[in-house]
Amino acid sequence: MTETILVRAVTLADGTSSDILVRDGRIAELGRAIFASADRLIDGAGLIALPGLVDLHTHLREPGFEQSETIFSGSRAAAIGGFTAVHAMANTSPVADTAGVVEQVMSLGDRHGYVTVRPIGAVTRGLEGQHLSEIGAMANSRAKVRVFSDDGKCVSDALLMRRALEYVKTFGGVIAQHAQEPRLTEGAQMNESTLSGELGLAGWPAVAEEAIIARDVLLAKHVGARLHVCHLSTAGSVEVVRWAKARGIDVTAEVTPHHLLLTEQLAANYDSRYKVNPPLRRDEDVRAVREGLADGTIDIIATDHAPHPVEAKDCEWEAAAFGMVGLESALSVVQASVVDTGLLDWADIARVFSKTPAAIGQLAGYAQGIAVGAPASFTLYDPSVSRVFEATQLRGKGVNSPYLSTTLPGRIMATFHRGYATVLDGELVDAETVAAAARAHDQAGAGRG
């Protein structure tokens, strides 16, 4: 038996007010003043209902780096951030380059139940950039992997990238490229600029990203394959993708919340919480990626949630690890950077942070958004509140957030994954309840099937 839930008078992404009735894991009814009995009644006044957020770029660290994050802790961080699905990057240990690893990652996610965990497969064996990994085996496994990425490393060899684009096409998948020319970024520490010169930190030039994106869109055109560009960060990259799309090249691109809000200036005190790859860029880059997201050049937002243990950041800049956690703060940062600034509305957010990332990842159930008959995966967000973001609001293992002690708008009040609650009253539902609800959902699904 799954719960029947009635959300009263919530605002949908298109601005209309509606009740939402959830029954048997699906949206049973939408409309004003729905007359139905429900196990759980939620007052939606002042809240926006968005389709469950889908992250195409998450580092869950398990297997291998459980001191940083686990599938369980990362799933909880995702749920409190309004996500109902995440795509787990392949740079684990062992690397997700075989069917066995991706099936294990998926089933751990299913068991915990907070979000759908979709594994991303490595493009090359061991992320070593030498030989293709067993892409076919991963695509045909129970995990049905469709996104392949060596993220953290660039598939820099042009011939290997060409082959990867072609081979993945065979299985209907997509290569998600971490665009970073390795020779141009040896030892790189931050965006290469006047500031990096002054700080004496080795530069990560914009051209190292833009040159790879330019090469890859041309390769994708040549072989007729799909390409996805991870965490695009520069004004020049936006221009290259805009050029490619204008020529009909099948490319999609993502931007992270932190590249929508933060600039390189934050590196000035060598506080390693701001060390991330690709690095924070200039003001004009931030403006360009916001505009690119608004005009559709950039298709999606993805977090690049990258948890690290405290000691990996509690040190000098050059010794620190790259990356920041982002699941818990993502929607607030997006609100601050592109909604409150008037560039995108909530319907756009539903598209770039749920529908389109699900489409790129070929994840079913998100095409219609919040619609009758669709799986009831959605989140209730209060955009009116303002809060000082603190480590106590993080739910993953990593505390390497760049937003600690800053004021951010908005808060996730509830999240529903396939019809059961993972977050209620702004707090996570306990693990046993969520796991039991997930099992009940799967059994009901099996019974119906």
Add this chain to the structure above:
Amino acid sequence: MRHLLSTRDLSRDEAIAILDVAEDMADVAHREVRKLPALRGKTVVNLFFEDSTRTRISFEAAAKRLSADVINFSAKGSSVSKGESLKDTAQTLAAIGADAVVIRHGASGAPRVLANSDWIDAAIVNAGDGTHEHPTQALLDAFTIRRRLHGADSRGHDLDGVSVAIVGDILHSRVARSNAWLLTTLGASITFVAPATLLPIGIENWPVEVRYDLDIALAAKPDVVMMLRIQGERMHAAFFPSAREYSRIWGLDDERLAMLAADSIVMHPGPMNRGLEISAAAADSPRSTVREQVANGVSIRMAVLYLTLSGEGGKQ
């Protein structure tokens, strides 16, 4: 002055105050007993993550002349080389009771990270961090230039109107950075001379002039020519094709030495590569301040330790 992390943090008046205190400290060197009791009972730790015998002994001599207790902590062969973090090392020094930590570190910004942390509340003096800054080197360079210009009447003077050419590997030089900020704060005009590969991106936004051609820069008759050490390993990373070509185009050889104005001076932070960036004749000529720089370094470091540890400079 709470810490000395960067010359960029110094105002003109603060910089002149340090140089003037260093003048007082220099006088001590000429006394029969070359020692002041100013820092008696204070503990100064020289925390060196990179080898630099010259800078370390200069700080050591400075601290000892002020009667401080000195502990030399070399990262080589210590727990640091076995992977101990900067944080743990700093907390160890805090527990020992260090009043000042003089830090040399290969990572740019490490002294700033230490000063901003709650690991240790000692005064932090940057003795060179990565390719960022080397503030006491710039201060001793300013002190040396001022003394050559004003002799015994140096106190209170800035460097207004002085022209300085800094030649060589600007990109990797913490000495060039610290001098660019300090000397311009003091009123000097700076010209960087280097091949484009050895200049940082965005150099056009710095308060300096840039020239690729050393001969054109020298034709302007700068008051000061500062030659930077060129490291052989740079040519393997394609910054320039060969030591010979570098030396021919950017080295201060005997012909270029002869081009200089009669009263202009030649500086080098050491250690020198004779025959590469500087000829033996240039290094040993009366224009050369190389040995004065070393002697003045002790006075400057005495002044910096005194100002950070005596509390006279107040909180920053």
